Amino acid sequence: MTNRPSILVVYGGGGTEHEVSMISARYIIDTLRKDLSMNVSEVLIDHKGVWNYKNIDGGPELPCFLKPGKLLSIQTKDGAKDIPIDLAIPCIHGPPGETGDIQSHFSMYQLPYLGATPEASIICFNKVSTKLWLNALNIPNTPFVFLDSMNEKNLQLANTFFQQIGKRPEVFVKASSQGSSVGCYPATDLVELKTALTSAFEYSPYVLVEKRLYGRELEISVFEYQGKVHTSYPGEIVCPGKFYSYDEKYSSNSTTSTAIRASNLPDTVVEEMQTLARKAFLGLKIRHLSRIDFFLTDRQEIFVNEINTFPGLTPISMFPKMMEATGITFAAFLKDxxxxxxxx
Ligand SMILES: Nc1ncnc2c1ncn2[C@@H]1O[C@H](COP(=O)(O)OP(=O)(O)O)[C@@H](O)[C@H]1O
Ligand SMILES: [Mg+2]
Incomplete structure (x- = not known):
């Protein structure tokens, strides 16, 4: 490695989390430049997939693209200028980052990158494939059925699932390949269920119907540092409405609070959650970083809800804070x- 590696940070992307990715990227870029004195090239990917190079000294954004030989080719008015890149950081929540697409692009050019491989990304981004893998790994997750299209037979499948889950059934209907609670709807009767299914299919080719759980929403940062997998103490999302919706996540009127260290958790629960988080990280072959989200029911049952292969890194995000609470700074993690x- 050169003394000052040249890092490419790409952010934005075509998903609903475009703006969130931009905020996360600021945190990574500031850490790389200020704490680690690394050279950073910044590229904003717009909603159409166009790469725009951001000049550190201001000035207009310039079109750019990757070239074989680990080069970022910037199209200036005086011709192309190629910058050598040592490693890329795909700071993108949702497509084309967490979907594995951009990692494939980096792999094709033999450019090292931070985070999960294309394969682990694509499995974890799809809520259906995540659950199939979790079942295969014997990791408890929310009871569910999934639908591959909206037709009478599938509607019947969803209705039967709904009617069998309890005396006062409630479910969450989720588009398989979305984040930020987009395409995710609670349903308390069969009419709501049908409406939710129709809406969720507008987002994704598969839709999950999950039993609604009552209890606490907890999260664990799982990351690699100095060759070992580390799991943080669980943090908690305390959402009075019990649905951590898009607005609850990002609006300034949000009533949700977070705790970097959840209180009143029995040691056995913490240990079991950390064991499951590690098992999921290793079993799904995730690399470098992830945030694994759980439900802890009122009966103290633990279920994995979802796995984020590029968790949020905004000032209100849990991932870096839970990591830092283990004694490892985000800067030390990035450097290592x-x-x-x-x-x-
Ligand atoms: N099975 C469930 N039981 C109770 N609440 C749920 C369930 N599934 C989702 N939720 C609520 O919906 C939110 C968003 O669902 P999640 O699966 O985490 O999707 P996203 O990837 O959009 O964050 C959760 O944070 C939680 O508040
Ligand atoms: Mg979530």
Whole structure:
């Protein structure tokens, strides 16, 4: 590795979390430049997939693209200028980052990158494939059925599931490949269920119907540092409405609060959650970082809800804070991951 590696940070992307990715990227870029004195090239990917190079000294954004030989080719008015890149950071929540697409692009050009491989990304981004894998790994997750299209037979499947889950059935209907609670709806009767299914299919080719759980929403940061997998203490999302919706996540009127260290958790529950988080991270072959989200029911049952392969890194995000609570700073994590990726 050169003394000052040249890092490419790409952010934005075509999903609903475009703006959130931009905020996360600021945190990564500031850490790389200010704490680690690394050279950073910034590229904003717009909603159409166009790459725009951001000049550190201001000035207009310039079109750019990756070239073989680990080069970022920037199209200036005086012709192309190629910048050598050592490692890329796909700071994108949703497509084309968490979907694995951009990691495939980096792999094709043999450019090392931070985070999960295309395969692990695509499995974890799809809520259906995540659950199929979790079942295969014997990791408890919310009871569910999934639908591949909206037709009478599938509607019947969803209705039967709904009617069998309890005396006062309630479900969550979720588009398979979305984040930020987009395409995710609670339903308390068969009419709501049908409406929710129709809406969710507008977002994704598969739709999940999950039993609604009552209890607490907890999260764990799982990351690699100095060659070992670390799991944080669980943090908690305390959402008075019990649905951590898009607005609850991002609006300034949100009534949701977070705790970096959840209170009143029995040690056995913490240990079991950390064991499951580690098992999921290793079993799904996730790399470098992830945030694994859980439900803890009122009966103390633990279920994995979902796995985020590129968790939020905004000032209100849990991932870096839970990591730092283990005693490892985000800067130390980035430095270690970058060094080990470049020394391979
Ligand atoms: N089975 C469930 N039981 C109770 N609440 C749920 C369930 N599934 C989802 N939720 C609520 O909906 C939110 C969004 O669902 P989630 O699966 O985490 O999707 P996203 O990827 O959009 O964050 C959760 O944070 C939680 O508040
Ligand atoms: Mg979630």
């Amino acid at each position: 991951t970058i060094q080990r990726s470049l020394n391979r």
